[in-house]
Amino acid sequence: MKLSLEEVEHIAWLARLELTDEEKNQYADQLSDILDYASRLNELDTDTIPPTARVLDQALRLREDQARPGLPPEKILENAPQTQDEQFKVPPVLGN
Amino acid sequence: MLNQLTACEAIQGLQQGDFSSCELTRAYISRIETLEPNLHAFITLTLEDALVGAEAADRLLRSKQETTPPLTGLPLAMKDVLCLAGVRCTCGSKILENFIPPYSATTVQRLLDAGIISLGKTNTDEFAMGSSTENSAYGPTHNPWNLDHVPGGSSGGSAAAVAAGLVPAALGTDTGGSVRQPCSFCGTTGIKPTYGRTSRYGLVAYGSSLDTVGVIARNVADTAMLFQYIAGFDSLDATSSQEPVLTYTLPESPDMMGIRIGVPEEYFIPGMQPEVEVAVKIAIQHMESLGARAVPIHLPHTEYALPVYYLIAPAEASANLARYDGVRFGPRLGEGEDLWELFSRTRGELFGSEVKRRIMLGTYALSTGYYDAYYAKAQKVRTLIKADFTEAFQQVDMIAAPVAPSTAFKFGEHADDPLAMYLEDVFTLPANLAGIPALAFPVGYDKLDLPIGMQLMGPHFSEKLLFRLGHAYQLTTDWHTRWPNKKDDYYWEELV
Numbered sequence: 099m100k101l102s103l104e105e106v107e108h109i110a111w112l113a114r115l116e117l118t119d120e121e122k123n124q125y126a127d128q129l130s131d132i133l134d135y136a137s138r139l140n141e142l143d144t145d146t147i148p149p150t151a152r153v154l155d156q157a158l159r160l161r162e163d164q165a166r167p168g169l170p171p172e173k174i175l176e177n178a179p180q181t182q183d184e185q186f187k188v189p190p191v192l193g194n
Numbered sequence: 195m196l197n198q199l200t201a202c203e204a205i206q207g208l209q210q211g212d213f214s215s216c217e218l219t220r221a222y223i224s225r226i227e228t229l230e231p232n233l234h235a236f237i238t239l240t241l242e243d244a245l246v247g248a249e250a251a252d253r254l255l256r257s258k259q260e261t262t263p264p265l266t267g268l269p270l271a272m273k274d275v276l277c278l279a280g281v282r283c284t285c286g287s288k289i290l291e292n293f294i295p296p297y298s299a300t301t302v303q304r305l306l307d308a309g310i311i312s313l314g315k316t317n318t319d320e321f322a323m324g325s326s327t328e329n330s331a332y333g334p335t336h337n338p339w340n341l342d343h344v345p346g347g348s349s350g351g352s353a354a355a356v357a358a359g360l361v362p363a364a365l366g367t368d369t370g371g372s373v374r375q376p377c378s379f380c381g382t383t384g385i386k387p388t389y390g391r392t393s394r395y396g397l398v399a400y401g402s403s404l405d406t407v408g409v410i411a412r413n414v415a416d417t418a419m420l421f422q423y424i425a426g427f428d429s430l431d432a433t434s435s436q437e438p439v440l441t442y443t444l445p446e447s448p449d450m451m452g453i454r455i456g457v458p459e460e461y462f463i464p465g466m467q468p469e470v471e472v473a474v475k476i477a478i479q480h481m482e483s484l485g486a487r488a489v490p491i492h493l494p495h496t497e498y499a500l501p502v503y504y505l506i507a508p509a510e511a512s513a514n515l516a517r518y519d520g521v522r523f524g525p526r527l528g529e530g531e532d533l534w535e536l537f538s539r540t541r542g543e544l545f546g547s548e549v550k551r552r553i554m555l556g557t558y559a560l561s562t563g564y565y566d567a568y569y570a571k572a573q574k575v576r577t578l579i580k581a582d583f584t585e586a587f588q589q590v591d592m593i594a595a596p597v598a599p600s601t602a603f604k605f606g607e608h609a610d611d612p613l614a615m616y617l618e619d620v621f622t623l624p625a626n627l628a629g630i631p632a633l634a635f636p637v638g639y640d641k642l643d644l645p646i647g648m649q650l651m652g653p654h655f656s657e658k659l660l661f662r663l664g665h666a667y668q669l670t671t672d673w674h675t676r677w678p679n680k681k682d683d684y685y686w687e688e689l690v
Contacts, residue, residue, distance in 0.1 A: 153629025
């Protein structure tokens, strides 16, 4: 199965990746090869096999829901490219 | 030469006052200054801070207080996907080139609490995706045994630094073989622990159901000693195990009496380098001479581990890496555009090609209409791979296998063929998919004098037994004691 350029563009959009035309062509070929290779999983009948949810047989434990100190906001904001009033700053989400 | 001591010897020397932490740290710094330009094992060096730390350690050591932490004054390094507060953590990516974590990973913090000094952050394939360090945005690391060859990956910087004596030991991470394969390529020893045995808090996430933090060192004794500090429950990691941590002390005699070692036929395949097969089989014979019994076994779904891993890990990665969008971390591109353009341009330009390839693959495997065919199918086959091991461990205590089908390959050998690169991981992926621990260590050298590695895989939480057996092997062999650039006797010539 060969991925079309349109399919590659759709996946890139879902993944929020801007790709060059060269990258789109390259990924169309390479992802097709990898997915072809992955299709060998269909050799196995897994109708009655449950999917793995966790590798350990231990149940996950719940902890008490207690308030605990977190990192100070100014430390977190130090890594952001743009901030304002102790918040991350982004362009308008809804139309200008 | 202080930089040639093992970590255990270095700690003993520090505590006995044979040398100071400053002297020890300077020995490593001098080695780094000589070799780092050719090796490029580090992304970030913090040598001045290390010397300040060493002076403080020496004051503490001289005070001879009982409360002095056990590893006080020992220099170490950590892979640059593990956060160390105040030191930039790039993950080998341009998208995090200026990220300064405000906190430390739990594994790092536990070593800091025990008294270690960090020399720096070691090189890695971008977001730990790769088998050669060629995917690092900061340039590849070179193999100390031969600079034209890769050191393996993704923890190639840690393994190369240890192999060349730039540090006595380093932390690495293993999602699909990233501790073991570079250990195999560089002749070092390393543990990929049981999933959940070491905390993932502060480890920048790649494949969350597979990620583990391990130790890379010069021998099993150092690996076990350091692993003792990083292992254990952490409330900050939801999948951290509450299973009690055993004491990883090692016996002084090399006894393997009664141990049943499974030898899986599926790990000795056509096309693998003959020297690797011979060296691993000789190592198994050696273990038999120490009292172990080799038992042929089958792990019938081994061949499916590769497609399963390369669906599950990219799927998890595509979700984990969604957070790098130019809002909270790193540089922002596409300013003045709308929000979607900003996300896409930042990610498109700052992620490297392998990371984008895996995000695309994972996004596809999780997308509407393909989820059942790819992601859900892979999780079902993962159940079969896990069951292979469960069944095998009813017959044997341990499984012995090569780490990789060949020794370290040359730069560029798999440059245009991602699938060929993925095949390098064929023997390491199953342990991650099953969550079981595995210990890698050198068992010989090929005719180019490149190291050959073997792995012992055990049931969940069997690290103590793995260390015991690996240590028994190293007590009676000397492969792990060799240093690069000693071109004396060729192992291969001895064999033929």
